[in-house]
Amino acid sequence: MELSMSNRVKMHSLLSVVSSKPIEPGKGFKFSSLDQAMGLHTVHVVYYYQSNPFHEGPHSLDMDNLRAALSDLLNEYPKATGRLTRGVDGNWEVKCNDAGVRMVRADVSTTIDEWLRSADASEEQDLTLWEDMPADPSVWSPFRIQINNFQCGGLAIGLSCTHMHADLTSATLLFKSWTEFHRGLPLTHHPIFNFSATNGRSSRNDKAKSTELYAAKSAVETNPVKMGTATLRFSDSAIKKCLSQVHSEYTNVTPFDLLVALFWSRIARLKKPTDGDKHSLSFCVDLRKHTNKLVPFGYFGNALSFSSLSLDAKELLESDGVGNVSEHVHRHMASLENEFWSALDWFDTRKEEGAKLAPPFRMYGPELTCINMEHMIDLEGRSLMFDAMFKKGGKPVHVSYHLGNVEGEGLILVMPSPEEGFGRIVRVMLPEEQIGKLLEDEVILDLEPTVLLKGS
Structure with a gap:
């Protein structure tokens, strides 16, 4: 059933993508105090590509390879596939349970060039599937991806998540790592979920x-x-x-x-x-x-x-x-x-x-x-977000950030x-x-x- 999101964006399929390897039982992640302080905000990133790197033919989309690369990537990001729960201390944490991330496909009834000239911020949000966290988040996906096909053969991919899970940099590096897995390349930045809070730390300054x-x-x-x-x-x-x-x-x-x-x-x-x-x-x-x-x-x-x-x-x-x-x-x-x-x-x-x-x-x-x-x-002068290429030479023509x-x-x-x-x-x-x-x-x-x- 086709769901209209705006006059120009129509969603037509929804599925879940899980990691290709099972998560070890009992695994979970706690959020830092700063993570939890960001809990009122959300992160939304849209990558625009002039040509669709997943086309098998004039009218088909190679979703199998796209989903396979994402499944392999999610092995590295168990924090993104789990579900939110309250810990014994009452604070939010992630319970890893192989639930996966939500993915939706949509069609946009215009070209990318026309969209960038004419769409406003409200309409652009239609490219990033999102729904606010419900009272019971046990089956709610905190990470969502939307694949948007434009009339010209172009593509926009929207990634949304809670700001508690990730900031703009983390969301960007997750997306860039997806493109590296799709091209069979090693990850430039492996995700690190914990680091020593005393590493490189000077003395505390109570009057900061x-x-x-x-x-x-x-x-x-x-x-x-x-x-x-x-x-x-x-x-x-x-x-x-x-x-x-x-x-x-x-x-x-x-x-x-x-x-x-x-x-x-x-x-x-x-x-x-x-x-x-x-x-x-x-x-x-x-x-x-x-x-x-x-x-x-x-x-x-x-x-x-x-x-x-x-x-x-x-x-x-x-x-x-x-x-x-x-x-x-x-x-x-x-x-x-x-x-x-x-x-x-x-x-x-x-x-x-x-x-x-x-x-x-x-x-x-x-x-x-x-x-x-x-x-x-980076140190070579390249912009990391514009290095997110699903095929060689296929850099995004625009990257858009939005904070909710x-x-x-x-x-x-x-x-x-x-x-x-x-x-x-x-x-x-x-x-x-x-x-x-x-x-x-x-x-x-x-x-x-x-x-x-x-x-x-």
């Missing part, structure tokens, strides 16, 4: 600013506001030109620093003067690094650090260009190394009677939050683009009345971005 930020987040209740979203792709040449102007005075500024400063300062101009003399931006940074072992790059879970930077309205709004703000962002990013451990300590102390952790709260909000994905560029249950002032997500070098993609989520004005901002338009997937 991040703990103050988490305490403030946990105490705030936000009112849901209808949000709008837009994705802007900036070319390597445009970012280089802008950086050359900034580097005359601020030599250390990076493409990330520049784009954060640009969007933060332009968004600040959209707010009412009564918002106060201070403007704050929360930063979400991944602790995985290619160059050290503070957190292993293959760690599967949440390895995020949140921090906050505040600037006077005059400095943010009236500075000469974005150079000064970029420098503030750069210095802030360089100061974050030890904040992660203090945050883990803080989450661990929020326990109720019987060692049960306190309820989760919104980590993305209430203040404007910026997510840094620069770590997804975001409230407050919005999100700025800065990630690599398929163009190597300084090209970047910025996905912005703002209150609906602000997003349209931002897309008309002359300073941003001066960089000649390509605008994709804009709307509610």
Whole structure:
């Protein structure tokens, strides 16, 4: 039976994919305190391919090989195939039981190029099968995959999961590993489910600013506001030109620093003067690094650090260009190394009677939050998400990230683009009345971005 999800996306089959080897009896995984703190949010990733790598012929889809590769991959990811249950301490954990992941197939009645030009964020969510966790999650799959066939022969694959299980990096590496298994290649990043929390750890800092930020987040209740979203792709040449102007005075500024400063300062101009003399931006940074072992790059879970930077309205709004703000962002990013451990300590102390952790709260909000994905560029300068190829040379033409249950002032997500070098993609989520004005901002338009997937 065909289920209509929107006018252009129609789901027509649902199945489960299990690991090719049985899970050992009694196996399970506990979540870290940070994992459980992310429990209100979900993670959604969509990979767009111009040509379908699974076509056997003009009208058929090679699902057998696709499912076989996923089944083999799931042997490496037992945490993704299990089901959620409450442990003896009352906290969530994974019971491994070979239940598998849900997979759905859908048809999209347009081409990929037309979709990227015309679809809005709400319609894009139709490419990622999801249903919220029920009261009894014993038969509920926390990982879901949707295979979307476009009229042009293109393909989009949506992956969704709970943020408690995985952050954006973990979801991306799981997907990339699937493509490696499909091509018969060894895994570049084997999943690691536990790592020593004392590895590379400095002394505890009870006065870390991040703990103050988490305490403030946990105490705030936000009112849901209808949000709008837009994705802007900036070319390597445009970012280089802008950086050359900034580097005359601020030599250390990076493409990330520049784009954060640009969007933060332009968004600040959209707010009412009564918002106060201070403007704050929360930063979400991944602790995985290619160059050290503070957190292993293959760690599967949440390895995020949140921090906050505040600037006077005059400095943010009236500075000469974005150079000064970029420098503030750069210095802030360089100061974050030890904040992660203090945050883990803080989450661990929020326990109720019987060692049960306190309820989760919104980590993305209430203040404007910026997510840094620069770590997804490897030491050779390649963007890991655009290295996810089911066939040689078949790189995705676009990768889209979405985080569920975001409230407050919005999100700025800065990630690599398929163009190597300084090209970047910025996905912005703002209150609906602000997003349209931002897309008309002359300073941003001066960089000649390509605008994709804009709307509610």
